[in-house]
Amino acid sequence: MRVLNKKVLYGLYDDEEVLLKAIKEIKKEAEIWDVFTPFPVHGLEHAMDLKESRLHISGFLYGLLGAATAFGFMSWVFTRDWPIIFGGKPYFSAPSFIPITFEFTVLMAAVGMVVTFYLVCGLGPGVTNPYLHPRITDDKFCIAFDITKTSKEEVEHLRHLLQETGAPSNQIHSKNI
Amino acid sequence: MSGVVSHTRPPLVTGRKTYHQITEDICSPTEQVPSGSWVLCLLGALGLLGFGAVAVFLTIWVGIGTWNLNKTVGWGWDITNFVWWVGIGHAGTLISAILLLFRQKWRTGVNRAAEAMTIFAVMCAGLFPLLHMGRIWVAFFTLPYPNTRGPLWVNFNSPLLWDVFAISTYFTVSLLFWYTGLVPDFATIRDRAKGFRKKIYNFLSFGWTGAAKHWQRWESLSLILAGLATPLVLSVHTIVSFDFATSVIPGWHTTIFPPYFVAGAIFSGFAMVQTLMIITRKVLKLEDYITVEHIESMNKVIVLTGSIVGVAYLTELFIAWYSGYIYEQFAFYNRALGPYWWSYFAMMTCNVITPQFFWSRKMRRSIAVTFVLSIIVNIGMWFERFVIIVTSLHRDFLPSSWAYYSPTWVEVGDYLFTFGLFGTLYLIFIRVAPVVAIAEIKSILKTSGDQYVGPLADAHHPHGPEDGGEHSHKVEPTKEELVADERAESSSSSSSEDVLSNEDKTEE
Numbered sequence: 001m002r003v004l005n006k007k008v009l010y011g012l013y014d015d016e017e018v019l020l021k022a023i024k025e026i027k028k029e030a031e032i033w034d035v036f037t038p039f040p041v042h043g044l045e046h047a048m049d050l051k052e053s054r055l056h057i058s059g060f061l062y063g064l065l066g067a068a069t070a071f072g073f074m075s076w077v078f079t080r081d082w083p084i085i086f087g088g089k090p091y092f093s094a095p096s097f098i099p100i101t102f103e104f105t106v107l108m109a110a111v112g113m114v115v116t117f118y119l120v121c122g123l124g125p126g127v128t129n130p131y132l133h134p135r136i137t138d139d140k141f142c143i144a145f146d147i148t149k150t151s152k153e154e155v156e157h158l159r160h161l162l163q164e165t166g167a168p169s170n171q172i173h174s175k176n177i
Numbered sequence: 178m179s180g181v182v183s184h185t186r187p188p189l190v191t192g193r194k195t196y197h198q199i200t201e202d203i204c205s206p207t208e209q210v211p212s213g214s215w216v217l218c219l220l221g222a223l224g225l226l227g228f229g230a231v232a233v234f235l236t237i238w239v240g241i242g243t244w245n246l247n248k249t250v251g252w253g254w255d256i257t258n259f260v261w262w263v264g265i266g267h268a269g270t271l272i273s274a275i276l277l278l279f280r281q282k283w284r285t286g287v288n289r290a291a292e293a294m295t296i297f298a299v300m301c302a303g304l305f306p307l308l309h310m311g312r313i314w315v316a317f318f319t320l321p322y323p324n325t326r327g328p329l330w331v332n333f334n335s336p337l338l339w340d341v342f343a344i345s346t347y348f349t350v351s352l353l354f355w356y357t358g359l360v361p362d363f364a365t366i367r368d369r370a371k372g373f374r375k376k377i378y379n380f381l382s383f384g385w386t387g388a389a390k391h392w393q394r395w396e397s398l399s400l401i402l403a404g405l406a407t408p409l410v411l412s413v414h415t416i417v418s419f420d421f422a423t424s425v426i427p428g429w430h431t432t433i434f435p436p437y438f439v440a441g442a443i444f445s446g447f448a449m450v451q452t453l454m455i456i457t458r459k460v461l462k463l464e465d466y467i468t469v470e471h472i473e474s475m476n477k478v479i480v481l482t483g484s485i486v487g488v489a490y491l492t493e494l495f496i497a498w499y500s501g502y503i504y505e506q507f508a509f510y511n512r513a514l515g516p517y518w519w520s521y522f523a524m525m526t527c528n529v530i531t532p533q534f535f536w537s538r539k540m541r542r543s544i545a546v547t548f549v550l551s552i553i554v555n556i557g558m559w560f561e562r563f564v565i566i567v568t569s570l571h572r573d574f575l576p577s578s579w580a581y582y583s584p585t586w587v588e589v590g591d592y593l594f595t596f597g598l599f600g601t602l603y604l605i606f607i608r609v610a611p612v613v614a615i616a617e618i619k620s621i622l623k624t625s626g627d628q629y630v631g632p633l634a635d636a637h638h639p640h641g642p643e644d645g646g647e648h649s650h651k652v653e654p655t656k657e658e659l660v661a662d663e664r665a666e667s668s669s670s671s672s673s674e675d676v677l678s679n680e681d682k683t684e685e
Contacts (some may be wrong), residue, residue: 002384038196039367039616045393053397059405059516074333075322082327086334099339099416106409108345110402114353118383119396121391123360127384133367136387137361139196139619 229594
């Protein structure tokens with residue numbers, strides 16, 4: 001289990017639309033550590049000002065690498081390493097290299113992107129991340145604050161913020177993770 | 178978004194579900210003791226697998242001499258089954274990728290199971306070329322690895338090698354796509370599980386937390402994988418059709434093959450999804466998630482692709498006559514009226530005539546009709562491949578070498594083996610993984626739940642399901658109001674809220 005050595009105050013909201021409004025309100029007064037939701041909430045990245053994911057750039061680069069590797073390799077094999085005439089066609093028969101080039105491009109882009117995704121998210125087989133509440137993957141929407149170095153008064157203020165923006169008081173807790 | 182109430186758009190999630198109810202409904206089949214019918218089905222599948230294993234063993238041990246292939250008919254049931262299974266394997270990625278790009282919300286109810294079906298079908302398909310090699314233990318010769326024979330490379334100009342790359346890429350990408358979608362749902366099961374089950378699902382869920390940034394990347398990844406899988410799924414059956422179209426055999430050597438094969442693949446794939454979904458929704462009680470709307474949408478795809486296939490059959494006949502090429506003309510005359518006339522007849526009836534029933538809305542929405550027709554379509558699609566392969570080969574250019582081919586019990590057994598394998602894997606899948614994509618269903622609930630859209634929608638229900646909607650209808654709640662709210666709530670809190678607060682106490 002990964003340990004973050006953090007103390008976290010979190011509030012669980014019951015509805016994603018309340019959550020989005022709450023984030024906008026809270027952002028004005030305090031810094032949110034993270035938000036957890038059971039499904040991808042439309043508009044969440046704008047509410048939290050998340051930067052656009054760069055995963056697609058990596059996908060393009062992997063794809064480019066795949067295309068170059070496949071086409072280059074086949075060309076090298078049939079013109080340099082072991083030229084053979086098939087069906088009277090030229091050694092460098094580019095059109096018939098296209099299907100494999102395409103397949104390998106897709107393969108490299110997909111595999112590369114998925115691996116990159118799990119690496120940058122810190123996810124993977126055998127990883128156990130600390131979690132705040134079991135209902136977050138079910139039906140609760142969570143806003144969490146890092147209160148490791150926060151004074152008592154401020155924590156009280158954050159608690160109020162959560163409550164005011166719609167988190168029921170019995171769903172606001174703190175936890176060491 | 179959810180503020181708009183439409184009474185005309187049909188709902189895709191019925192039963193007035195809350196988010197929590199969705200979790201309960203979809204996770205519960207994985208948490209209960211298997212039902213008697215499931216065990217019975219598994220035993221049946223294992224029986225087929227066991228019988229088939231004998232046939233597969235004989236095929237490998239004795240060689241493909243156990244089959245009835247001969248000098249004239251070099252491809253028989255094996256390649257027929259290969260193309261049939263690959264075709265079936267097209268629906269899953271089509272549903273999850275192409276329909277994602279087209280923003281078709283009904284895909285969320287069926288995409289998970291359809292992708293699983295794709296993966297298992299491709300596994301079954303891959304077995305046949307491997308068996309057909311005769312010496313399965315040298316199957317790795319098809320890969321371009323640096324070997325001690327030169328190195329002597331594989332022939333990159335051969336459609337058969339393109340097939341190796343296409344099928345293996347398709348399998349890998351489908352698997353990654355499917356699993357990435359499963360990770361958040363495994364996390365949902367993990368957070369409900371206890372003891373050893375929790376450990377297993379903890380491993381499977383890769384440490385998923387549901388953080389906002391992770392969801393953002395996850396959505397980005399899904400979209401790009403869909404963008405990659407869309408041309409991929411079209412390329413795979415195109416390349417399978419190249420196995421035939423690039424040869425010089427009359428009946429195979431046609432440029433219509435790629436689109437015709439792709440349409441046929443979607444046709445048979447959707448038929449298989451229907452067969453499986455109609456059983457699955459009944460057995461796992463998922464009628465609220467896989468509704469008649471879903472079934473009707475898929476039937477529309479079936480009638481469209483079935484008609485494309487029908488047009489392709491007629492085009493082939495026309496071109497054979499119009500080309501003035503007597504060998505091509507003979508190939509088609511022989512298909513329709515030669516010794517294998519019955520297979521051509523079965524193909525035409527099952528693929529072109531019976532699916533036309535789906536032009537009727539009543540038929541499209543009848544579950545019994547859909548179930549029967551979906552099986553008929555797959556019988557027809559099997560015969561299509563048999564017609565293309567065997568009837569084109571059995572009377573070749575030299576009449577003295579003409580032959581008639583029928584399978585041995587070993588060939589039939591190899592086919593049954595794949596049924597057993599497919600059934601076993603699918604049955605295990607519906608027991609251990611969420612059959613419907615939980616997170617994706619939740620994300621369409623407010624635009625497709627029956628309390629928001631359709632004839633049963635509440636007239637003024639601008640906010641979420643019962644728990645939670647209350648908070649947001651006030652624009653700027655004052656402190657006093659909130660305190661009053663909280664009191665009112667805590668006195669009338671539902672049972673699920675009680676459970677929630679109890680859990681919290683034990684946790685802290």
